[in-house]
Amino acid sequence: MSYKIIFFGTSEFSVPSLKALLDDDRFEVVAVITKPDAPIGRHQVVTPPPVKVLAQEHQVPVLQFDKIKTDETFEKLSASDNRVDAFVVVSYGKIIPQRILDLPKHGVINVHGSLLPLWRGASCVQAAIAAGDKKTGVTIMQMDAEMDHGNILTQKEVLISQTETGGELHDRLAELGAQTLPDVLSDYLAGKLKGQPQNHEQATYCKLLSRDDGKIDWTKSAEEIERLVRAYHPWPGTWTEWDGKRVKIIKIANGKYKELIGEIGILVMQDDRLLVVCGDGHAVEILELQPEGKRVMTSQEYIAGHKLIS
RNA sequence: CGCGGGGUAGAGCAGUUGGCAGCUCGCCAGGCCCAUAACCUGGAGGCCGUGGGUUCAAGUCCCACCCCCGCAA
Numbered sequence: 001m002s003y004k005i006i007f008f009g010t011s012e013f014s015v016p017s018l019k020a021l022l023d024d025d026r027f028e029v030v031a032v033i034t035k036p037d038a039p040i041g042r043h044q045v046v047t048p049p050p051v052k053v054l055a056q057e058h059q060v061p062v063l064q065f066d067k068i069k070t071d072e073t074f075e076k077l078s079a080s081d082n083r084v085d086a087f088v089v090v091s092y093g094k095i096i097p098q099r100i101l102d103l104p105k106h107g108v109i110n111v112h113g114s115l116l117p118l119w120r121g122a123s124c125v126q127a128a129i130a131a132g133d134k135k136t137g138v139t140i141m142q143m144d145a146e147m148d149h150g151n152i153l154t155q156k157e158v159l160i161s162q163t164e165t166g167g168e169l170h171d172r173l174a175e176l177g178a179q180t181l182p183d184v185l186s187d188y189l190a191g192k193l194k195g196q197p198q199n200h201e202q203a204t205y206c207k208l209l210s211r212d213d214g215k216i217d218w219t220k221s222a223e224e225i226e227r228l229v230r231a232y233h234p235w236p237g238t239w240t241e242w243d244g245k246r247v248k249i250i251k252i253a254n255g256k257y258k259e260l261i262g263e264i265g266i267l268v269m270q271d272d273r274l275l276v277v278c279g280d281g282h283a284v285e286i287l288e289l290q291p292e293g294k295r296v297m298t299s300q301e302y303i304a305g306h307k308l309i310s
Numbered sequence: 311c312g313c314g315g316g317g318u319a320g321a322g323c324a325g326u327u328g329g330c331a332g333c334u335c336g337c338c339a340g341g342c343c344c345a346u347a348a349c350c351u352g353g354a355g356g357c358c359g360u361g362g363g364u365u366c367a368a369g370u371c372c373c374a375c376c377c378c379c380g381c382a383a
Contacts, residue, residue, distance in 0.1 A: 039383060044312065211381085239380095245315090246380065272335095292380045293315030297322070304335045305323035 002026055003189050004084040006077070006104070008033045009051045013170060014090035016178035017111055018051055021088065022058050024182045029060050030084060033077075035093050036064045068094050078103055085189055089143055090177065098145045106189055108143040111177040113170070115139060115155055117203035120148035125173060126166045127206035129231035132223075135159050136169070138177040140184045142195045151195025154184050163254055165233040214238040216249060218265030219279035222257040226284055230254075242267055250288035250296055257282035269307070274299040 005027050007018050021027045032055035040047040055062045065073045077100055087108040089096065101108050114124035116139040121127070128136040137157040144150040156176055160169060187193040207213075214236045216225060229238045229252045239248045260275060260283035262268055267286075268275045274286040290296045 039312095041383075042312095042379085042381090044383070248380085290379080291315095294322090294379065296379095300335075301322045304321070305333090307323090307334055 002028045003086065003186070005029050005185075006031045006033060006084050006087050007051075007055075008087060008089040008092040008096070010035045010049045010093045011091045012050055013113065013174045013177075014092070014111075015050050015054055016174045017088070017090040017181050018054055020178040020182050021185075022054075022060070026182065026186050029055075029058075031061045031063055033063050033065065033092070036066055068100065069097050074099060086185070087143075088181070088185065095147070096143070101143060101145065109153070109181075109185055109188065110141050110143040110148075110150065111181055112139045112141065112148055113173040113177065115157065116141060116148055116152060117198040117200060119204055119206050121206040122208040123206045125170045126209060126231040126235075127204075129160060129164065129166055129169060130224075130228050132227055133160060136173070138173050138180060140177070140180060141198075149198065149200070151197050153188055153193055153195050154180065156180050164230070166231045167234045209236045211236045211239075216240045216265075217279075218276065221280035222278040222282035222284045223280075225278055226252045226254055226257075240265065246292040248290040248296075249286060250290055251286070253285040253287055256285060259283075269303055272300065272303060274302065 003026060005021060007014075007021060007029050009015075009018055009032070018029070018032065021029050032051060034049045034051045034055075037046050037048045037052070039045065052062050052064070063076065067073065084104050086104045086106045087101075088111070089108055090111045091113075096108070112124065113136075114120075114128060115135070115137045118133075119127045119136075125136070135157050137155055139155045140153045141148075142150040142153065158169075158172060158176060184193065209232070214232050216228070216238050218225070218240070220228075229249050232238045233250065237248055239246055241247070257278075259281055260268070260277050261281075262277040262283075264277050264279055266276065268277070268283070274289070275283040276286065277283045286299055288296055288298055289302060291302075
């Protein structure tokens with residue numbers, strides 16, 4: 001007898017968790033709820049969320065709701081053939097109302113990419129790196145109506161390396177969550193595991209990121225800027241403007257910040273290297289960048305083509 | 311057809327009003343040096359994205375198409 005589960009998820013972060021449940025005999029995923037297909041990319045091609053693709057490969061029914069707060073959505077989810085043991089929510093992308101959270105017999109379980117109560121919100125992975133945290137992790141919790149606020153079932157920690165990007169950490173945490181989820185969910189549904197309340201006073205929050213958030217504020221310290229570039233790679237990316245053109249900053253040398261006199265935020269070519277003076281009087285060295293309309297290139301490549309001009 | 315930038319040597323770029331295709335780096339050879347990624351000399355390497363058109367002459371002007379990228383989502 002396997003537990004019946006409905007899975008809510010949308011982004012890449014949720015894919016490993018869904019896969020883990022699909023591949024585990026203890027669970028039967030009876031439906032997958034995901035956001036509607038959306039126009040994406042340069043040519044606005046309507047594309048299904050990655051979770052939908054995986055679900056369809058496993059012949060699992062997929063439901064996509066424009067709005068989850070409507071009566072219609074509620075009725076579909078409360079239909080008799082959708083009576084399940086639990087909902088599992090991983091990076092779904094929408095706030096789920098209380099009356100839907102109340103539907104499953106044993107509530108709603110969530111996988112979150114931080115050590116709650118730290119970094120509640122949508123950009124927990126980037127936030128941990130940008131803040132210079134030494135460690136982070138995943139939390140598996142009982143969802144309630146407030147964002148990332150519910151009782152904790154278990155947490156797994158990982159160390160953040162000095163060179164780790166947001167993308168790399170994202171993938172590691174997605175896998176860690178997926179590895180942890182099945183056993184925790186099974187124990188919870190069997191009544192062997194109780195949730196523990198979070199220490200709400202220690203909560204920190206992070207917002208949903210957009211590309212504008214990746215604009216570099218060169219008045220910050222060199223160290224903060226290096227962390228931000230690393231945290232925001234590849235999403236939402238970091239950028240600045242030189243000579244009226246947008247330039248993405250892909251990679252900055254870690255841990256080598258020399259004092260340098262010069263105008264803050266202006267590109268300096270020195271000894272075949274690209275330096276930018278930051279707000280604390282130290283310079284970051286840019287290793288990889290991408291001018292508007294061009295491919296990603298190394299600083300050496302950039303210098304080769306711009307030496308004479310400047 | 312959502313808006314915009316771009317395709318020229320292995321890489322990054324320049325190429326004026328159409329008139330022999332260049333620069334920086336890299337590569338190869340030689341030289342200098344105790345030595346070198348430094349310096350000097352020489353060299354190789356190009357269907358100028360593809361196809362048409364205008365012209366005595368097209369990287370350059372016109373048309374179509376392909377590909378890459380920034381914004382946007």
